[in-house]
Amino acid sequence: MPPYPNVLVGYDGTAESDRALRWAADEARLRHLDLTVCHCWRWPYPISHVDVGIEAVVKRKGERLLDHGAGQAARLARSVKVRTRLMDGPAYAALVHEAHEAELVVIGSHGQDEPPVGSTVLQLPARAVRPVIVVRRAGAFRERVVVGVDGSPASDAALAFAFEEAALRGWNLRAVYGCWEPGAVADSELALFADEDKLTRSCGTRLERAVAPWRVKYPQVDARTALVLEGPRTALLEAAADADLIVVGDRGTGRVDPLLLGATSTALLRHAPCAVAIVHAPPA
Template identity: 65%
Template sequence: MSIGSYVLVGYDGTTESENALRWGAREAGLRHLPLTVCHAWRWPFPISHIDIEGTAIVKRMGEHVLDHGVTLAERFAPGVKVSKRLLDGPAYAALMHLTEDAALVVIGSHEQDALPVGSTALRLPARARRPIVVVRGAESRYGDGEVVVGVDGSVGADAALAFAFEEAALRDRRLRAVYGCWEPTAAPDCDLSLFDDEDKLRRVCGARLECQVAPWRVRYPQVDAWTSLLLKPPRQALFEAAENAALVVVGNRGLGGLEQLCLGATSSAVLQHVPCAVAVVQPLCEPGQSDQRTG
């Protein structure tokens, strides 16, 4: 499903961004794509206090940080072509500027429950049209963890499945498709009568889950794919599945999607609270198209 000519990683010299760089470098190697390392430097004072010499110093510091990131990337993925981009301004704006030609974007994040409002890790997945991987902690922490993907019958879930199966195949990981159906929007046509009969709810939503996963099993027969239907809210189902996961993949907006420029409630909750890396994937339809349900 990937489009774009390179893997883009945001790097600022922190441990979190180094973890993202390691993930992105490996991703570029697996996808046989070049890697672009981006650092955004910024004059830390109001524009009325710009000092030419001081600005030059801050920019040179940014260049040193970026050069260090490139050195690390070359160490993490020998043989991958690495380029660098030094941009002026906030990290969010710099990465948005480069996303259009990227296959995917990888950024680091603070530990769970520590994402401030307005952070790049929350803003970028809401706006970018490319898959965004937010890396939390070192990849080695997750050993042979699964790729977990959220499914709800939406076009957003189809996009998440496409990315998740591709990642599972590239990294030789088991995949688990999770459908938390205990929520009004999770039932086909929001049929609330299903919640009066748990057996019927399981049958209907289970069939929907299997129907949506089936085409990807055919396309990626090498992936060991499992499905989990849980009578729990979607976010709770994903929280539990994420405990031993290497990566959780969610659509930007599923059936409960809100405004075009807002991150979906479940996706936002997953980004803020799960202990592993999270990929947020845009719907496969073009912007402006309605999210048609499947199943």
Template identity: 65%
Template sequence: MSHVLVGYDGGAGSERALRWAVDEARLRHLPLTVCHVWRWPYPITYIDYEGVGIVKRMGEHLLDSGVELAREMAPGLQVTKRLKDGSVYPALVHQGEDADLIVVGSHETGELPIGSTALQLPARARRPVVVVRTAAPRDGRVVVGVDGSPSADAALAFGFEQAALRGWELRAVYGCWEPGAAPDGDLSLFEDEDKLRHACGSILERAVAPWRVKYPYVRVVTELVLRSPREALFEAAGGAALVVVGRRGAGGVEPLALGSTSQALLQNAACTVAVVPRAGE
């Protein structure tokens, strides 16, 4: 059954994620699943069964607190709980197989360590992953990275859905100043900015056009920027509520890795970031 899955560990970051997930479940009319993953903190060669029981019960109490908090935030919302043991991101990947999306928390500021769940999960999950750094404002803006690729189209689908659900403006941004952005690999376009703007602007408008038709009530702004995708999106993210990117853009080659722009945003963006896999990934 479809649901919204949120990882909860009791920290401030996971409470922000819980609030976002509660809003998401309420807006989508879906049940919410709160998941806590506990683990024995010592080497497997040292097993104290009484200690393991204590650690597991601590996890159960923490999970119950998260469920209670979610029900306080949205009375009447269907909330279920899942307690798992082991490593966090594989557990959330597995639990999220039938979810509409997965929500996790992150630090409000500062670069994420390479091994953090907020980086590993978006690289492996088959569902959109929202990494929450700030609370969702009442009036906000969704920024979506566009480059004409299937991954960017998946990001547009998710971004328009978010804008429609939350009543936010959508800003589609195409940073085209890199070799991979040239249509058909025509690098000569970089010798004439007008031709580059025309060619890449056409890609941008064609990519957004079907979603304008599907969501006619969403206010949309398109922006072509003669800068790298990373620079363009970081600039657009200032003051945004949410930035949405595909797992990999037009230059992605690794089948199970984040693109460089997606990873940079997850590590350094001040706002919440959603990473969306394309269909079939």
């Protein structure tokens, strides 16, 4: 049995979670994995208010909703074994717990409106140990994965995930390096920003070296690179306009609290027009 034998999807009956369910069903089918549909019900009153009867009603409503989602999943991917998981409490906490047994986690997003700081869309990718895909309303179908590259361990993990996704789905891939980020480099590299030619050569070499082994591993993927003399947030948000999925590491080369996402990852979760995958670097 593989160490992470399922795709985990959060489901709450909304149109956004229906889109996540479709994406997760595709992932499970393409990866030959089980699909676990998880619903988190919450007690709607203060914790001091105890009413066993009302609690049972709320829980039964959650069970019916979960059964509905599982039925949809079974129809979407008939060859996939569908499991269900009913939990209580905040959705992000429950999904973080369940993610330890998953290959990846899929959730929906309520569009490009800025999610609150405590939302599942921001909390789950920061804390989950597995890749998290946040699915948004699709625009034109581009059949393209965009991946952010910056030379960090997390961007190497993002490259691995992005190439795998492109190979599984038969999509093309574009690796984008927004290299204009003086605040995130060592002091010894600051001089590069005074000479665009040197900066372009240095960062271009870093980009090609990062992508090269994945081109060898996945020769069937049409993979191209783009070095952009912009900050990574600007470069990747522009690239996301022509993508179905954009993949980034949880944090780049800058210094970030280990419980938080990097600024670029957070910006993409807030503003990207396509699905966003957040991938963590392997433990040191």
